[in-house]
Amino acid sequence: MEPLYLGLSVLISLLMSATLVRSETGVSKSSCHFPAIFNFGDSNSDTGGLSAAFGQAPYPNGETYFHTPSGRFSDGRLIVDFIAESLGLPYLSSYLDSLGSNFSHGANFATAGSTIRPQNTTISQSGYSPISLDVQYVQFSDFRKRSQNIRKQGGLFGTSLPKEEDFSQALYTFDIGQNDLTAGPVGCLPYVLDRYLITAAQIDKHGCATPFNDVAQHFNQRLKSALAQLRKELPLAAITYVDVYSVKYTLISQAKKYGFENPLVACCGHGGKYNYNRYNKCGSKKTINGEEIVIAKSCSNPMVKINWDGVHFTEAANKRIFNQIANGFFSDPPIPLRMSCHATGL
Ligand SMILES: *[C@@H]1O[C@H](CO)[C@@H](O)[C@H](O)[C@H]1NC(C)=O
Numbered sequence: 568m569e570p571l572y573l574g575l576s577v578l579i580s581l582l583m584s585a586t587l588v589r590s591e592t593g594v595s596k597s598s599c600h601f602p603a604i605f606n607f608g609d610s611n612s613d614t615g616g617l618s619a620a621f622g623q624a625p626y627p628n629g630e631t632y633f634h635t636p637s638g639r640f641s642d643g644r645l646i647v648d649f650i651a652e653s654l655g656l657p658y659l660s661s662y663l664d665s666l667g668s669n670f671s672h673g674a675n676f677a678t679a680g681s682t683i684r685p686q687n688t689t690i691s692q693s694g695y696s697p698i699s700l701d702v703q704y705v706q707f708s709d710f711r712k713r714s715q716n717i718r719k720q721g722g723l724f725g726t727s728l729p730k731e732e733d734f735s736q737a738l739y740t741f742d743i744g745q746n747d748l749t750a751g752p753v754g755c756l757p758y759v760l761d762r763y764l765i766t767a768a769q770i771d772k773h774g775c776a777t778p779f780n781d782v783a784q785h786f787n788q789r790l791k792s793a794l795a796q797l798r799k800e801l802p803l804a805a806i807t808y809v810d811v812y813s814v815k816y817t818l819i820s821q822a823k824k825y826g827f828e829n830p831l832v833a834c835c836g837h838g839g840k841y842n843y844n845r846y847n848k849c850g851s852k853k854t855i856n857g858e859e860i861v862i863a864k865s866c867s868n869p870m871v872k873i874n875w876d877g878v879h880f881t882e883a884a885n886k887r888i889f890n891q892i893a894n895g896f897f898s899d900p901p902i903p904l905r906m907s908c909h910a911t912g913l
């Protein structure tokens with residue numbers, strides 16, 4: 568089920584997130600009131616969408632924080648969870664999760680393996696989620712309309728759906744694009760992104776594959792220009808570009824300085840130079856002498872690891888990345904996340 572963005576432990580994932588906030592203009596620069604978060608994206612911010620639709624991310628996913636699989640491809644919390652915590656909001660329920668969900672403070676439309684461009688294949692053919700960004704938008708529009716009619720019924724419905732006015736004050740976060748880069752413009756099939764086909768000359772001094780990182784950076788440059796245009800078209804929206812690429816690259820290239828070990832080696836996996844094998848991914852089981860055992864297990868201390876399963880980040884890494892992002896040093900315009908409703912007029 569795990570999408571085919573393998574090899575991302577070798578190359579640094581692209582990372583772009585645009586935080587789109589609608590707000591009143593001309594407000595003084597105080598902390599914003601965000602009554603809700605609506606998130607769109609891929610596995611980097613999926614809190615249960617792909618798991619609800621296609622089966623749970625298996626244990627040891629979730630082991631560090633939730634102590635059970637939690638729909639997240641990580642040992643614990645994701646950046647979007649830390650964002651919610653920092654704003655005093657509950658973790659986001661996935662729009663697709665019909666069990667125990669509460670959308671009073673937002674909803675999460677992200678699913679692991681999602682791309683920006685619509686998929687032409689099924690998930691079993693390609694490993695990519697059919698819930699591409701356009702589908703997530705359709706789901707959001709539907710949610711926005713129908714939630715208001717259902718909310719009027721009161722009772723449990725009344726307390727588990729957002730208020731109409733919350734939509735215009737909410738924080739909208741987007742973290743998607745990684746799967747598009749591994750699927751297409753690089754000119755490689757995802758399988759081809761295997762580390763053996765990257766020549767030594769293409770590996771930088773930190774062990775990362777330069778050509779893939781170049782594409783990710785190019786993508787982010789273009790994203791920045793697209794956002795400049797969007798600011799003109801949507802003058803009432805406050806749009807922030809967050810350079811997650813730089814944060815992640817710095818973390819990986821200076822892992823030791825920040826208390827992490829072997830940044831290119833996965834914590835949860837089985838074998839090989841990177842403790843990553845696409846046939847035996849994190850949580851893979853084998854039956855030996857009639858007994859089912861997990862062969863791709865977690866490492867002894869995920870707290871000192873950056874890479875969780877060869878593709879995704881550990882909770883410890885996500886927490887550090889969030890802390891870097893939250894202060895606004897990597898944002899354009901450079902204002903803290905909690906004040907990002909003021910990012911207008913630039
Ligand atoms: C799907 O097919 C269309 C039409 O051929 C193409 O433009 C698009 O790029 C394809 N999408 C992906 C993700 O390959």
Ligand SMILES: *[C@@H]1O[C@H](CO)[C@@H](O)[C@H](O)[C@H]1NC(C)=O
Nearest residue numbers: 657669670671723724726727
């Ligand atoms: C949903 O969450 C809100 C805020 O956390 C809470 O007040 C409300 O009672 C919850 N609703 C249900 C149906 O659990």
